[in-house]
Amino acid sequence: MKLSINLLIAAMMVMSLTIFHLEAIAQEEKNDVIVKLDGSKMEGKVTSIGSSSIKFKYAGEDLEYEVNKDEINKIEFASGRTETINEPAAPSAVPTASQRPASTPEDRRNKLAVLPFQIITNDQGMMVDALRSKAQNECANSFRKNTSLISVQDPMITNSILEQNGIDGHHLATAANPQEIAVLLGVEYVVFGSTDIENKGAVTTGSAYSTEKEKEKNRKETKTTTYSGGSATTTINYDCSVSLKVFSDQGSNVYADSREAFGNDSDSYVNSLNYMVKRTPWGKKHK
Structure with a gap:
């Protein structure tokens, strides 16, 4: 009986030592962990x-x-202690375009966005980027003034979303899928516009004159005085045309037209632009 008790005590001691040894090994194998700001x-x-x-x-x-x-x-140290080095950046209050959930047909209903215009010109002195933005804003303002039952997205928002998604506004007319662009911008309709501005050369108008006056001096000699002067104006004449195409978020073309502009100024296309906007499906002159 005494032998059995001794054997039991010895077995319990061996078990305790084994457990202690395993815990020590586990403690030794635990690693420090560095958590980086990117999550790795x-x-x-x-x-x-x-x-x-x-x-x-x-x-x-x-x-x-x-x-x-x-x-x-x-x-995160192996001992269990945690030391914070840097707090992760707080999430942005306004999600970027890539973080926004895909728009739904209901979200897009009755909303319209005007894309940056394409500018075609033979005038090397023209600031094409500025004209592209100017025409886009002119068109958006025209839709606001001359249409109803449609909400026009601010061009700044449109351009920001395009830029955040790496879309080059210079090549929208040739490389963009209207349906995909509409869904990306969160609108039901997108407007593609282009303006052709052709420099036809300079014209100078005005007049010049000259007179001569003889003056007798000391009765012996005559002095002749010549006067000259006049005014002239040089004007550059332009031929302009503008085109509009409106597509839906289903990819269908709901309106398309182009017009020659009246007048010789580089911005004479604006009147033609207004004429067409009024005749879009939401315009005041739509039939």
Whole structure:
């Protein structure tokens, strides 16, 4: 009986030592974890912490790395202690275009966006980018003034969404899918416009004159004085035309037209633009 008790005590001691040994091994195998601001993790051993960097060895390796503190969110030590190095940036209150959920047909209903205009010109002195933006804004304003039952998206919002999604406004007319653009912008209709501005050359108008006056001096000599003067104006004449195409978020073309402009100015296309907008499906002159 006494032998059985001794054997039981010995077995319990061996078991206790085994459990202690396993816990010690588990404790030894636990790693420090560096959690970076981008969410990635590095597991191993933190060997030192400096003012601007942390030295670290991956588990099972001898090579020591240096990690910039600016990249680190926190360190989870094997002991269980956590040290925060940098708080992660708070999420933006306004999600970027790529973060926005895809718009629904109901969201897009009765909304319209005017895309940056395409400018075609033979005048090398023209500021094409400025004209593209000007024509886009002229068109958006025309839709606001001359239509009803439609909401016009501000061109600044339109251009911002296009830029955030890496879409080049210069090539929308040739490379864009109208249906995809409408869904991206969150509108039911998108307007593609182009303006052709042709420099026809300069014309000078005005008059000049000259007179001569003879003056007798001391009765012996005559002096002749010549006067000249006049005014002249040089004007550059332009031929302009403008085209509009309106597509729905289903990809169908709901309106298309082009007009020659009246007048010789580079912005004479505006009147023709207003004429066409009034005749779109929401325009005051639509039949």
